[in-house]
C-alpha cells in the first residue's frame with residue numbers, strides 16, 4: 001500500500017525501512033540516477049527507473065549495464081537484473097502512482113547563452129501534478145539555484161490553480177548530489193549528504209531513509225535554498241581556484257617557472273588546497289554551476305565579479321593551447337596548415353567517458369580553422385565518432401603518421417605512454433596541457449615540447 005508520509009511517525013518509517021516496503025521511482029537514470037537507483041535496489045527496495053531515453057531504458061531492461069566507466073555498480077546491476085529487482089520505463093504516468101518516493105535526478109544544463117535550463121525538472125514537475133496524491137515524497141538530487149525548489153518547481157507541481165498542495169498531497173525535499181564521475185561508488189560510501197525539505201518533519205524522514213541506504217553522514221540544512229547554496233559553493237570554489245592557478249601558470253611560463261614544481265611544494269603547506277591548471281574546465285557541473293550562481297546574482301541584482309573573471313579565464317585556456325602549439329611549430333619550422341595533429345583525450349576529465357563541455361571540442365575546432373588535419377585518440381571512445389571525427393583505435397599505428405600530439409585529458413593510459421613513442425612522430429612535437437610529462441625526458445628524446453604552465457626552471 002502507498003504510504004502517506006504526512007501521518008507516519010519515526011517508528012513506522014523504521015518499520016517500512018526494515019521490511020523494505022517502500023517503492024522507489026528514480027526519474028532520470030543517467031550518470032547519477034542509475035547508481036542511486038542501484039543503491040536502493042541493493043538495500044532491498046523495489047525500484048523503478050523512469051527516463052525519456054528509450055535506448056537507455058531498453059539497456060536496463062535487457063540487462064545491458066550502460067555506465068561502463070563507473071566501477072562497482074556493474075556487479076550490483078547484474079545481480080539486480082538477474083533477480084528482476086531493477087526495471088525501467090519511459091512511461092512516468094504508469095510508474096509514479098505505484099511509488100512512495102520519487103527521486104529526481106534530471107539534467108540541469110545551460111543553453112548556448114550560458115543561461116541555466118531547468119526544462120527537464122519543470123516538465124516532470126508539471127507531469128507530477130496529475131500523478132501525485134496521498135503525501136508522497138519527491139526528493140530533488142539535481143543541482144539547482146537557491147530558491148528554485150521553493151518557487152519554480154513547487155509551482156510547477158502544484159499547478160497554477162494549486163490543484164494539489166505541498167504538505168498535503170506531496171512533500172518536496174532536496175538532497176543535492178555531490179558524487180564525482182568515475183568514483184561514484186566510493187563517493188556514495190563516504191561523502192556526507194545534505195538534506196532539507198519544505199517542511200522540517202519530511203527533512204528528518206528523508207535523512208532516516210538515506211541513512212538506511214547510504215550509511216553516510218546526513219547534514220540537515222535549515223531549508224532547501226541553503227542546501228542548494230552549499231552544493232553550488234563547493235563546486236564554484238573549484239572553478240575559481242582552477243582559474244586562479246591557470247592564470248598564474250601563464251605568468252610562470254613567461255618567468256621560466258614550472259607550475260607543477262610550485263604546486264608540488266605549495267601543497268605541503270597545511271592550508272593550501274591544490275588545484276591544477278589546464279586546457280579548460282568542462283563537464284556537467286563546474287562551468288554550469290558558476291553560471292547558475294551568476295544567474296542567481298543577476299536576479300538578486302548583485303555582481304559576482306570573481307566568478308565572472310574565473311569563467312573568462314577558464315574559457316580562454318583553449319586559446320593558450322593553440323598559442324603553445326603554434327609556438328612549437330615555429331620552432332620546428334613546420335607550417336600548421338595541412339599538418340597532422342593528434343588530440344589525446346576528448347573527455348572533460350580523466351578516466352571517464354564523457355565529453356560534456358569538454359575543452360577538447362574548442363581546441364579541435366580552432367585547429368581545424370587553421371587548416372590542420374585533426375585526429376583523435378581516446379581509449380574511452382575507440383572507433384566512435386566524436387566532434388565529427390572518427391576516434392583512432394590503435395595509438396601505436398597512428399603516432400608515426402602525426403606531426404604533433406596534444407594531451408588534452410590526463411587519462412591514466414596516457415601517463416603510461418613512453419616519451420620515446422612520441423619521438424616517432426614526423427616532426428616530433430608534443431604539447432602537454434595537463435602536467436603529466438616530465439619536460440626533461442622530452443628534451444632527452446629530442447621532442448619539441450611545450451607544457452602548459454611549464455616554464456623552463
Ligand SMILES: NC(=O)c1ccc[n+]([C@@H]2O[C@H](COP(=O)([O-])OP(=O)(O)OC[C@H]3O[C@@H](n4cnc5c(N)ncnc54)[C@H](O)[C@@H]3O)[C@@H](O)[C@H]2O)c1
Pocket residue numbers: 027028029030031032033050051052053056105106107108120123124141142143144177178179180181284285
Ligand atoms: N554527472 C555529475 O558529475 C554530477 C555530479 C553531481 C550532481 N550532478 C547533477 O545531477 C543531475 C543529473 O546529472 P547526470 O550527470 O546524472 O545527468 P545525465 O544526463 O547523465 O542523466 C539525466 C537523465 O535524465 C533523463 N531525462 C532528461 N529529461 C527527462 C525527462 N523529462 N523525463 C525523464 N528523464 C529525463 C536523460 O535522458 C538522462 O538519462 C544534474 O542536475 C547534475 O548537475 C551531476
